Structures are given as C-alpha cells and as structure tokens.
Amino acid sequence: MPKVTIYTQAYNPGGYLKQCIESVLGQTYRDFEWILIDNASTDGTPALIDAYAEEDSRIIPIHMERNTHTSHMFYRFLREKGSGRYVTYLDSDDWWDPDYLEHLVPFAEENDLDFALTGAVQYLQREGTSSVLRQWDEPLLLTGDGFARNFPVIGPFAGALWASLRPMEKVLAMEGAPEDAEIWRQGMVWRSDTLMMLNYLDRCQRIGIDQYAPYHYRRYSGSLSRRYTDSYFKSNVYFCQKLEEYFRRHGVLDGTMEEYVKERYFFEMDWSLEVLRGTRMAADEKLRIxxxxxxxxxxxxxxxxxxxxxxxxxxxxxxxxxxxxxSGEFSDTDALGALLRPLVPDCCEVLTVKGAALFARERDLLPLL
Known part of the structure; x- marks a missing residue:
C-alpha cells in the first residue's frame, strides 16, 4: 500500500491542471496514490485526467456526473479509494515543488504528528509574481493547547486543507462529526475548508510546522475564492464564533484573544469586501449587502x-x-444610511438621491459624507 494518498477535486481549471499534475508526478518521493476527481468539468479536464491516468497507475481517476461540494464527498472517496497512511490535499490550480512530499512525510513520521503543516507561496496570476504567503523559520512542534495559545501567529498555517499532511485514520474519524455536518447544513461553502481544519485541529495532540514553503497557491480572478456569494459574510461570522469556542475549550480565551478575534473578524470582512467590489453586482445591491x-x-x-x-x-x-x-445607478438612500449609521453615528440623517448626486459630481466632498 502507498504511504500517501493525495486528494484533488478539479472543476474547469483549464490549463492550470497540467502544471498541477506534472508537479505531482515529478515528486522525488514516489510512494503515493492520487485520487484525482473531475467534478463535472465542462472544459478539457476529463480527457486530460484520463490521459495521465493511462500513463501512471498511481492516478485514480473519478468523474462526477454533476458538480458537488460537500465534506461527504471528500470522506467518501478517501474511505472507498484511499489506502495511504497519510492524506494530503492539492487544489487543481495549484502546484508543488518537487520535494514537497520528501520533506513533509518524514517530518510527520519522525515526530508522530497528528497534523504536519508546511509553508506556502502565493502566485498572482495576472501580475506573474510570487511571494511567501506563510513560512516558519525552523521546525516547530506543539501540543493542541500550545497551538491554540499561539494561534494569532501560527493559525494561518491551518487555514486551508492544502499544505498539510494528516494520518488517514484520524481524518476518517472526522466523517460524520456534527461540527463538520453543521458547516454544510448551513450552506457555508466559503471558508468551509478553514472551518473543517479548525474542527480537526481541535482533536490534535501533536502538531508540527516545518521550515519550508513548497506549496504554490495560485490566485486569480476566476478562482472560486474570488466569486462573491451570500455565504461569505455568514461564514465569517460563524468562523469567528467557532474560533472563540475553540479558544475557550483550550483555556486561552482572555482579553488578548478576544481582541484578536475582533481583528480576525475585520480581516475576513475586508477580504469579502474586496471580492464584492470586484463583482458586476448593481450599486444598490452592494450597498444593501x-x-x-x-x-x-x-x-x-x-x-x-x-x-x-x-x-x-x-x-x-x-x-x-x-x-x-x-455609478449613476445609486437610489437606495436607506441602505446607505444603514451602512453609515454605525460607522459615523454623528453624520447627517437626511440624504436624498439628488443630494447624493452632488457628492458624486464633487469627489472631494465624498469624505464629508
């Protein structure tokens, strides 16, 4: 049986999938299998997966009839198709350095880790530039309580399913966990992997972060994380609630941590607004949100x-x-008033569309509004 099971879902990743596949097949550590799922793609993904699967028997191709995003799907295919001792996750538009597994697998084995984490590099597709997204200076080993205590600094390492290695047995033990089921019951597609990782982290006794950054996270306008949905805000609120509960269970929810949760809340909200602003949604609808x-x-x-x-x-x-x-489309003064009232409670309460147009013509006056 292979030592590692790799899990990837692909939905219309276009030309990015080839780089992803080549990075896995080019790993210096060879003892793995790869559950590679075509999640009902409408581009050339199905044919590309099948072509590579014919050349390399370590690829286990799966083709979905309809696009699906649930934790049940993740656990189902790990249980039915996976045979590795460890599980690692790779997004279909990302890629690994050739020594990703060579570093991470021995790190997890030698330290008997429930959770082995590594650094990542962010690649901005439009700009064609890369920068370190997260990286630790030297190997770090922690207990579950120790990770909670240091969460404001190291929490981002557990913010996504990717760039980590976990024992298959412990991952499958999460199947059917009420915490995970609640994520999907409430339709929280956005940040679902962050919430799943927080639930898993809560059950870990031995956690490690190595000193490398071999995972390459591709950021571009067409990725799922750049499309605004109602689940953005709802998931942000829910995540901060669960973060407070996590800190409380580990005995570290003091005044400093309460302030951190507020800071994290605005960080998540800022990201939501960035995506919202980039949509083609009507001006009034953006204001209402x-x-x-x-x-x-x-x-x-x-x-x-x-x-x-x-x-x-x-x-x-x-x-x-x-x-x-x-924009010339603005008309909902009630939404604008509701937006401004908690932020600038001393501002004027009387605003008309005609009056707002004056501020629009004279942009230097906007800060006064």
Whole structure:
C-alpha cells in the first residue's frame, strides 16, 4: 500500500491542471496514490485526467456526473479509494515543488504528528509574481493547547486543507462529526475548508510546522475564492464564533484573544469586501449587502477594537460607497444610511438621491459624507 494518498477535486481549471499534475508526478518521493476527481468539468479536464491516468497507475481517476461540494464527498472517496497512511490535499490550480512530499512525510513520521503543516507561496496570476504567503523559520512542534495559545501567529498555517499532511485514520474519524455536518447544513461553502481544519485541529495532540514553503497557491480572478456569494459574510461570522469556542475549550480565551478575534473578524470582512467590489453586482445591491454587514451584532461589538484590520475594512467600505455614488445607478438612500449609521453615528440623517448626486459630481466632498 502507498504511504500517501493525495486528494484533488478539479472543476474547469483549464490549463492550470497540467502544471498541477506534472508537479505531482515529478515528486522525488514516489510512494503515493492520487485520487484525482473531475467534478463535472465542462472544459478539457476529463480527457486530460484520463490521459495521465493511462500513463501512471498511481492516478485514480473519478468523474462526477454533476458538480458537488460537500465534506461527504471528500470522506467518501478517501474511505472507498484511499489506502495511504497519510492524506494530503492539492487544489487543481495549484502546484508543488518537487520535494514537497520528501520533506513533509518524514517530518510527520519522525515526530508522530497528528497534523504536519508546511509553508506556502502565493502566485498572482495576472501580475506573474510570487511571494511567501506563510513560512516558519525552523521546525516547530506543539501540543493542541500550545497551538491554540499561539494561534494569532501560527493559525494561518491551518487555514486551508492544502499544505498539510494528516494520518488517514484520524481524518476518517472526522466523517460524520456534527461540527463538520453543521458547516454544510448551513450552506457555508466559503471558508468551509478553514472551518473543517479548525474542527480537526481541535482533536490534535501533536502538531508540527516545518521550515519550508513548497506549496504554490495560485490566485486569480476566476478562482472560486474570488466569486462573491451570500455565504461569505455568514461564514465569517460563524468562523469567528467557532474560533472563540475553540479558544475557550483550550483555556486561552482572555482579553488578548478576544481582541484578536475582533481583528480576525475585520480581516475576513475586508477580504469579502474586496471580492464584492470586484463583482458586476448593481450599486444598490452592494450597498444593501454592506449595510447588513455593518449593522450585524458581531460587527457592532467589534467596532470597539481600533485596529489596522478595521481601518482597512472601513477603507474598502468607503470605496464601495464612492463607486455607488459615482455609478449613476445609486437610489437606495436607506441602505446607505444603514451602512453609515454605525460607522459615523454623528453624520447627517437626511440624504436624498439628488443630494447624493452632488457628492458624486464633487469627489472631494465624498469624505464629508
């Protein structure tokens, strides 16, 4: 039986999939199998997967009849097709350095880890540039409580399914866990992997981070993480709630951690606004979404935290307001008022579409609004 089971779902990754496949087949560590799923793609993905599977028997090709995103699918194919001692996850538009497995597998084995984590490099497709997304200076070994205590610094290492290695037995033990089921029951597609990893992390006793950054995360406008849906905000609220509960269970939820959760909340919200602003959604609809965010009880409670993350979030909100006022489509003054009221409670309560048009014509006046 192979030592490692690799798991990948591919849905219309286009030309990126070839680089992903080549990076796996070019690994210096050869003892693996690869569950490679065509998740009902409509591009050339099915044929490409089959072509490579014919050349390399370690690839286990699976073709879905319809596009599906659930944890049940993940656990099902690991249970039915996987035989490795360890599991690692690779997105179909990302790729590995040739020594990804060569570093990570011995690190997990030699330290008897429940969770082996590694660094990552972010590649901006449009700019054609790469930068380190996360990397630790030297190998770090922690208990479950130790990871919770240091979460503000090292938490991002467990923020996604990729760039990690976990024992198959412990992963499959999560199948049917009520915490994971709740993620999908509430339709939280956005951040689902982050929430799943937090649930898994809560059950770990031995966690390690190595000093490498062999995972390459591709960021581009067409990726799933760049398409705004209603689950963005809902998932952000839910994640911060679960983060508080995680800290409480590990006995580290003090004033400092409470402030960190607020900072993390605005960080997640900032990312949501960045994606929202880039959509072609009508100006009024964007304002209504932003109004719902700013009037939410968790947002109101977090406003007491004066941090850089909140400042960045406020700047993104102002950009969306500016865009709306200058779009020529703005008409929902109620949404604008609901957005501004908790942020600038002393502002004027009377605003008309005609008056807003004046601010739109004179952009220097927008900060006054």
């Amino acid at each position: 932003c109004a719902g965010m700013t009037s939410h009880p968790r947002t109101l409670a977090a406003l007491s935290c004066r941090c850089r993350e909140q400042e960045t979030w406020r700047a993104k909100l102002q950009d969306i307001v500016d865009d709306a006022l200058c």
